[in-house]
Amino acid sequence: MAMIDQVVSLAQRLVRIPSPSGQERAAVELLAGSMRAQGFAVRIDAAGNAIGTLGRGLPGHPRVVIDGHVDTIPPPAEGDWSRDPFGAEILDGRLYGLGICDQKASLAAAVVGLGSMAQRFAASPGMVSLVASVSEEFMEGAALAYALDVLRPTCVVITEPSELKLMVGHRGRAKLQVEIVGRSAHAARATDGVNAAEALADLLVELRRAPRPNHSRLGYRDITCIDVVSSPFPSVSTVPGRVQARFDVRFLPEDTEEELLALFSHAAARAWKNWPRPPSLSVGTVEVSALTYTGQELAVREIAPGWWTEGALVDTARAALASIGLSDTPGAYSICTNGSLTAGGRGVPTIGFGVGEQHMAHRADEYVHVDALLDGARGYAALAAALLEGQVPDNARECGINTGTTEAH
Structure with a gap:
C-alpha cells in the first residue's frame, strides 16, 4: 500500500x-x-x-x-x-x-x-x-x-x-484568578459600601495601561479577562461585595509566575489609590485536577511556560x-x-x-x-x-x- x-x-x-x-x-x-x-x-x-x-x-x-x-x-x-x-x-x-x-x-x-x-x-x-x-x-x-x-x-x-x-x-499561558472583596450595601445607599464590581472595572483599565513587553518573534504579553462572577448574584438592589474574575495571560519566555502575580497587585494599587476605602485583592494561579482514562489523577496549576x-x-x-x-x-x-x-x-x-x-x-x-x-x-x-x-x-x-x-x- x-x-x-x-x-x-x-x-x-x-x-x-x-x-x-x-x-x-x-x-x-x-x-x-x-x-x-x-x-x-x-x-x-x-x-x-x-x-x-x-x-x-x-x-x-x-x-x-x-x-x-x-x-x-x-x-x-x-x-x-x-x-x-x-x-x-x-x-x-x-x-x-x-x-x-x-x-x-x-x-x-x-x-x-x-x-x-x-x-x-x-x-x-x-x-x-x-x-x-x-x-x-x-x-x-x-x-x-x-x-x-x-x-x-x-x-x-x-x-x-x-x-x-x-x-x-x-508564548506561555497562565490562568490567573483574582478575588476582590469590598463591602455589600443597599444600592440606595451605595456609598455605604465598597463596590467590588466597580473596583474590578478600575483594575481592568489599569491592566490595559500596564507595560507590554515584546519579543521580536513571539509578540507581546497579553492579559485578557475571560470570565467574571459577582456576589450576590443575582443582586436585589445590593452593592456587590465580592467579585471573582479569571484572566488568560499570554506571556514571554523570560516572564516568571511571581512577576505576573505582582503585575496584578501593582495595577490594583494604582487603580484604587484614591478610593477612600479600597477593597482587598487576592490573586493566584488557578489549580485544576482531572482523571485520565486510566484513572490517574492530574492535579496541576495552570501555568505553561x-x-x-x-x-x-x-x-x-x-x-x-x-x-x-x-x-x-x-x-x-x-x-x-x-x-x-x-x-x-x-x-x-x-x-x-x-x-x-x-x-x-x-x-x-x-x-x-x-x-x-x-x-x-x-x-x-x-x-x-x-x-x-x-x-x-x-x-x-x-x-x-x-x-x-x-x-x-
Missing part, C-alpha cells in the same frame, strides 16, 4: 473515534496497535499515553521524542458543523473531522513516516520514541510528564499543526526539512503546546512540526489537506533520521519513503 494510503486510512480511523480529554482509550489503543504493526516496541504508561519506541537507547546517544496529543476538545453541539465531525469525509482534497488538525493528522503521519524507517531505526544505538499523549486539552504537559520521566529525551519534536513548517517557540529554541537542533531540523523540499524557515506557534513542559518547564531542546493550519484548531469544519499528510510523513522520517543519526537524508528515497499517491479513500 502506498504511504499516502496508509496515512489517510489511519487518520480517518482516528477521526471516527471520539477522544475528548479523559476518554481517549479507544484512540490510544488504535495508535498502539498501528505502531506495533509498523515495528515499534509499544507500551502504555500510567497516565494512558501510548509510547512507541525504535532503537537501542544506549547511554550517550540521542533520545528523540516526537509527541502528538490524541485528545480533542469536547464534541460540538448539533448543528455547529456543516458535516459529520466524526465522518472523516474527504471533499475537494480536504479531510474533515474533529481533531484532525489538532492533532490526529500529525499522529497518523508520524506513525507511518517513522514506521517506513523502522528497520533502520531499530538498529540505531540511540532511540526515537513516538508518544500519543492524552489530556493535553485539559492542561499542556500534565500527562506527557509521565512519558518524559521514563524516556528522558535529549530533544523533542511537538506535532501541533504548523503548515509543515519548523516552529521554534511560543513560554519557550524559544535556537542552535544546533534548529540547524539540523532546517537541513532535514530542506533536504526533502519542505520549508526550512523557522516560525513560532500562536497557540500553547506540550512544548511548555518539554522546553519551558524541563529545558529540553524542542521544536515543532505538524500537519494542518493553526487557525483550524478548535473550529467547526476542522480539516487538513490530504496531500499534506504525505509530506508530514516524509518530514517526520527526515527529522528523526537527522536527529537520531546526525545525518541529513539526501532525498526522500534515502528515508525509505514511498511517494505513491491516491485519488480516493
Whole structure:
C-alpha cells in the first residue's frame, strides 16, 4: 500500500473515534496497535499515553521524542458543523473531522513516516520514541510528564499543526484568578459600601495601561479577562461585595509566575489609590485536577511556560526539512503546546512540526489537506533520521519513503 494510503486510512480511523480529554482509550489503543504493526516496541504508561519506541537507547546517544496529543476538545453541539465531525469525509482534497488538525493528522503521519524507517531505526544505538499523549486539552504537559520521566529525551519534536513548517517557540499561558472583596450595601445607599464590581472595572483599565513587553518573534504579553462572577448574584438592589474574575495571560519566555502575580497587585494599587476605602485583592494561579482514562489523577496549576529554541537542533531540523523540499524557515506557534513542559518547564531542546493550519484548531469544519499528510510523513522520517543519526537524508528515497499517491479513500 502506498504511504499516502496508509496515512489517510489511519487518520480517518482516528477521526471516527471520539477522544475528548479523559476518554481517549479507544484512540490510544488504535495508535498502539498501528505502531506495533509498523515495528515499534509499544507500551502504555500510567497516565494512558501510548509510547512507541525504535532503537537501542544506549547511554550517550540521542533520545528523540516526537509527541502528538490524541485528545480533542469536547464534541460540538448539533448543528455547529456543516458535516459529520466524526465522518472523516474527504471533499475537494480536504479531510474533515474533529481533531484532525489538532492533532490526529500529525499522529497518523508520524506513525507511518517513522514506521517506513523502522528497520533502520531499530538498529540505531540511540532511540526515537513516538508518544500519543492524552489530556493535553485539559492542561499542556500534565500527562506527557509521565512519558518524559521514563524516556528522558535529549530533544523533542511537538506535532501541533504548523503548515509543515519548523516552529521554534511560543508564548506561555497562565490562568490567573483574582478575588476582590469590598463591602455589600443597599444600592440606595451605595456609598455605604465598597463596590467590588466597580473596583474590578478600575483594575481592568489599569491592566490595559500596564507595560507590554515584546519579543521580536513571539509578540507581546497579553492579559485578557475571560470570565467574571459577582456576589450576590443575582443582586436585589445590593452593592456587590465580592467579585471573582479569571484572566488568560499570554506571556514571554523570560516572564516568571511571581512577576505576573505582582503585575496584578501593582495595577490594583494604582487603580484604587484614591478610593477612600479600597477593597482587598487576592490573586493566584488557578489549580485544576482531572482523571485520565486510566484513572490517574492530574492535579496541576495552570501555568505553561513560554519557550524559544535556537542552535544546533534548529540547524539540523532546517537541513532535514530542506533536504526533502519542505520549508526550512523557522516560525513560532500562536497557540500553547506540550512544548511548555518539554522546553519551558524541563529545558529540553524542542521544536515543532505538524500537519494542518493553526487557525483550524478548535473550529467547526476542522480539516487538513490530504496531500499534506504525505509530506508530514516524509518530514517526520527526515527529522528523526537527522536527529537520531546526525545525518541529513539526501532525498526522500534515502528515508525509505514511498511517494505513491491516491485519488480516493
